[in-house]
Amino acid sequence: MSTRVPEAMAFSTQNCTISRTMEILGDKWTFHVLRELFVGVRRFEDIRTRSGIPRQVLTDRLAALIERGVLRRHPYREPGQRERYEYRLTQAGLDLYPVLVAMIQWGDQYLPTEGGPPIEPRHRDCGEHVSVVLRCEAGHEPEPRQVAILAGPGALLREAS
Amino acid sequence: MSTRVPEAMAFSTQNCTISRTMEILGDKWTFHVLRELFVGVRRFEDIRTRSGIPRQVLTDRLAALIERGVLRRHPYREPGQRERYEYRLTQAGLDLYPVLVAMIQWGDQYLPTEGGPPIEPRHRDCGEHVSVVLRCEAGHEPEPRQVAILAGPGALLREAS
């Protein structure tokens, strides 16, 4: 193949964590759905109206996210209406916050809009802006270039090509 | 619509930062490509072999990421070969590190594999594991539930439905 072979070439992507996470999140509309839930929009018609997602696709994505444990259906009833269901984040869903905040942060930096950020993550207690930072277990906060993604204990060797 | 209307319903998603970021990242294969570059795999055939992405799709994604400023083509030459190009992350691309690390972190927590994590972000200087944390400007490190995504100064009102 090539003389300078990256170490990663020795390993399989079969059980890669990013792959497995993307099996769940890995499509444009799924992120739209998650955004709606994170900003507090929980109902089918509200999500659809705001995000423009096609009905069939919304149905599919909600079902998939429930099956994967990211959302749950929660009953509600408006006065004079029958009982219906809305969608809420589970703890697993809430723990996607860093992913969403990291995406917002990147977008604010590299795709700025006139007028400033349209959405902002804030700490409920103190009202300050929330961001994500990289931190190692020794307490350093490395720049991206100082971080390497290496094979871990669960890495599998790739089949001979 | 409903009695209890989430505030977010008043605002448009048209210029939403997450939408705009997903315009660039928003598909399964794009994340596969980014992962390869983050682990140091930079060449067309290497990326394709490891990730299984169809050629045509890989061509398309690489071109899109270059156009969006996330990657650049970089010439290289193996002995006895003609000059070719490999793909490298720009600064904008590197700054996606928190997004990738956040995804790995979530996957490790909620989709664990036997044998432990197959990939690990580590600090090059000290070798320790790197994670992402949420932090507000006052220095607190809030739990996900203590963070709210609110309308910012650039938020647009939605057209009357």
Add this chain to the structure above:
DNA sequence: TTGGCTAAGTCTGTCAAGCAGACTTATCCT
């Protein structure tokens, strides 16, 4: 100077997914 080697693509036909818009369902109230 021709012919083989290689990485990095392009091309072609098939098939699954996305999509818009119309229709259906299940209750509640009058």
Add this chain to the structure above:
DNA sequence: AGGATAAGTCTGCTTGACAGACTTAGCCAA
């Protein structure tokens, strides 16, 4: 009984994914 509403399902069209074959451009050896 009839109308209202949220949350879907159904139908047919179109776009994109995909596998596999083919092409390109330079380098080298004979």
